[in-house]
Amino acid sequence: MLVLFSPQHGRELKYLNKPEGDIPVSIYVTPESNNYPGLDRGFNQRFKLDNDLSPSQGEGVYLVSNASDIVETLQNLYKLSAQPGEIKVISGGHCYENFTFQSATDTDSGTRTRFVIDLSNMRGISEEVKEDKEYIVVEPGASNWLIQQTLHAKYGAALPGGSCYSVCAGGHIAGGGYGLLSRLHGLVVDYLAGVEMVIPDATEGKYKIRTFTPGNDEDRLNWASRGGGSGHFGIITKYYFEKARVPAAPEHALFISFPVAWEQFSTSSPETDAANFAAFLQAYYDACTQLPEQAFTLGKFTFRQNSSDFMAISMQVVYGEHSGHDSATLGGQDVPAYTRDEAIKAIYDFIDYMKDWIPEAKESKHLQQPYYLPGHPVSASVLLNHLYDLPWIDMTQMLNGSGENQCGKYKSSCMIENFTQPEGEEIYYFLTGTQKDNEVPDTLDKAQTLIQIDSYGKQINAMDNPELFHTAVAARNSTLKLQYQTYWKNYENRDEEQRKAVEKAIVAWFNKGYNFIHNKGTNNASGFPVWGDKYQGCYFNYPDRQLGVNPGYTSDPGELYGDFLQLYFGERVRDELLAIKTSIDPTNRFAFSQAVLNLTRAS
Numbered sequence: 001m002l003v004l005f006s007p008q009h010g011r012e013l014k015y016l017n018k019p020e021g022d023i024p025v026s027i028y029v030t031p032e033s034n035n036y037p038g039l040d041r042g043f044n045q046r047f048k049l050d051n052d053l054s055p056s057q058g059e060g061v062y063l064v065s066n067a068s069d070i071v072e073t074l075q076n077l078y079k080l081s082a083q084p085g086e087i088k089v090i091s092g093g094h095c096y097e098n099f100t101f102q103s104a105t106d107t108d109s110g111t112r113t114r115f116v117i118d119l120s121n122m123r124g125i126s127e128e129v130k131e132d133k134e135y136i137v138v139e140p141g142a143s144n145w146l147i148q149q150t151l152h153a154k155y156g157a158a159l160p161g162g163s164c165y166s167v168c169a170g171g172h173i174a175g176g177g178y179g180l181l182s183r184l185h186g187l188v189v190d191y192l193a194g195v196e197m198v199i200p201d202a203t204e205g206k207y208k209i210r211t212f213t214p215g216n217d218e219d220r221l222n223w224a225s226r227g228g229g230s231g232h233f234g235i236i237t238k239y240y241f242e243k244a245r246v247p248a249a250p251e252h253a254l255f256i257s258f259p260v261a262w263e264q265f266s267t268s269s270p271e272t273d274a275a276n277f278a279a280f281l282q283a284y285y286d287a288c289t290q291l292p293e294q295a296f297t298l299g300k301f302t303f304r305q306n307s308s309d310f311m312a313i314s315m316q317v318v319y320g321e322h323s324g325h326d327s328a329t330l331g332g333q334d335v336p337a338y339t340r341d342e343a344i345k346a347i348y349d350f351i352d353y354m355k356d357w358i359p360e361a362k363e364s365k366h367l368q369q370p371y372y373l374p375g376h377p378v379s380a381s382v383l384l385n386h387l388y389d390l391p392w393i394d395m396t397q398m399l400n401g402s403g404e405n406q407c408g409k410y411k412s413s414c415m416i417e418n419f420t421q422p423e424g425e426e427i428y429y430f431l432t433g434t435q436k437d438n439e440v441p442d443t444l445d446k447a448q449t450l451i452q453i454d455s456y457g458k459q460i461n462a463m464d465n466p467e468l469f470h471t472a473v474a475a476r477n478s479t480l481k482l483q484y485q486t487y488w489k490n491y492e493n494r495d496e497e498q499r500k501a502v503e504k505a506i507v508a509w510f511n512k513g514y515n516f517i518h519n520k521g522t523n524n525a526s527g528f529p530v531w532g533d534k535y536q537g538c539y540f541n542y543p544d545r546q547l548g549v550n551p552g553y554t555s556d557p558g559e560l561y562g563d564f565l566q567l568y569f570g571e572r573v574r575d576e577l578l579a580i581k582t583s584i585d586p587t588n589r590f591a592f593s594q595a596v597l598n599l600t601r602a603s
Helices: 069-079 144-153 270-289 340-353 392-396 421-431 496-521 564-584
Strands: 003-005 024-031 060-063 086-091 113-116 123-132 133-138 192-200 207-210 235-242 253-262 295-302 310-319 370-372 382-383 387-393 409-415 449-455 480-488
Touching: 024 069, 069 113, 069 192, 069 207, 069 235, 133 144, 133 409, 144 392, 253 340, 253 382, 253 392, 270 295, 270 340, 270 421, 270 449, 295 340, 295 421, 310 340, 387 392, 409 496, 421 449, 421 496, 480 496
Parallel strands: 060 113, 086 113
Antiparallel strands: 024 060, 123 133, 133 235, 192 207, 192 235, 253 310, 253 387, 295 310, 295 449, 370 382, 409 480, 449 480
């Protein structure tokens, strides 16, 4: 028997076997249901709903199937006296912070998530015709892998989105949508025509479906959904991509992972080692600037535990008749297709740039050694120095991992200019646990602590700019994207107080190390990647509560930036998003710790 919440009964919870008539009904999963564990949390095991939610108050998870379900559910939750910040939304559950699963113990005000609207059953990929144009329509619960597999099989197409297979469209697309094809085709939002969204109605407690109409964006919600993030203004129920503007999928891809031995930075002189490591990072930056659009690199620069450890740089190059980019159809700049020989040459050119740091494959003691690529967005087991040559869709499947469900903390920065010498040295000290005044906690899982440095730029920077202003992604001059990551497990022999203590110690160390690095990168101007000639802030899809939080929410330990929206979006986009919020949702019905809020109404 399913537990259903029918709009015709208002505050009453009614147990039914099936919906009555054609009235939209969402599936209500109570905290007492056997399928509630797992629905009460996302991929990051740090965050879950409080244990004392009450079925008698309608608290718990609501599984919806369409926009009408969402409208009815929201309106009924209003009748249950739901307040701003108590209703949250989830599609895939990969949020790096507690935007959905907000515990009362993690807020200054005690406001917590009481109701979760779960979009995971809305996973359709279909077609619609509007004003004689064909659109591919993606629902928010569709996963990255489902999207790529469907587009490839049905249309021979591919969106340049992320690689973690279980990340879903609901959060990924609206935040930008960045993946291994982005240097060739840009970001997913560069192809997003618009959205359907459930938004507040002018009448208190009422909601409406804001449909997608081609060429009409008076409310600016289509624009805001191109990189401004999800959950600020309403609930996106459909993403529309003009069929003729979705890039063709490349036929083939090469992939290889190079080991980078820590022992070359492990002499008797820490100062010399730090200087050499900085030179290595500078060489990596230079090598990335020389990459063709078809190539993408992931630098998995992991914490050193002993001198025999090694890091890895992975590289993918696509080739085939459809491995180019047609600016007349897609925008940006023309890129000719790559042959296999040209793809091989791109790999050897990269090796040549990095020859002082990467040994030739035949001389590497790690040749053909199995290696697990840690962290996100690519998490897979590969053989080192082994050249994989597969159909592109098979390569995407091979690299399509999400890793283990555990606890994690993430940080980011978008970098324009090369690493400064002091900055590169500070990264060395961070990854070797030798930063001054930042002692490594005993509970840190060093094997799962890394800075991932991905190649960026090329078509990402060509598809939009501040003058065109097609999207809410303002970071269009960056060459590298850095993602700081650390993971740990909640062991059974730790009670809740001990788990919180472990989390606080790890996060405090992690944040402080990040601040030290950026102080060096900004010549002591800021412990954050402030917008300027050197950095372009942070990536909203990698949220970080150290940047700051809205009133009533608890931030990370350590130094805070404050104006987190400015750091994510820059001033112009931030101001536009705030204006849209005031227009669409002036009473902040949709709110979380880093949501765009109408601050005149925020408590």
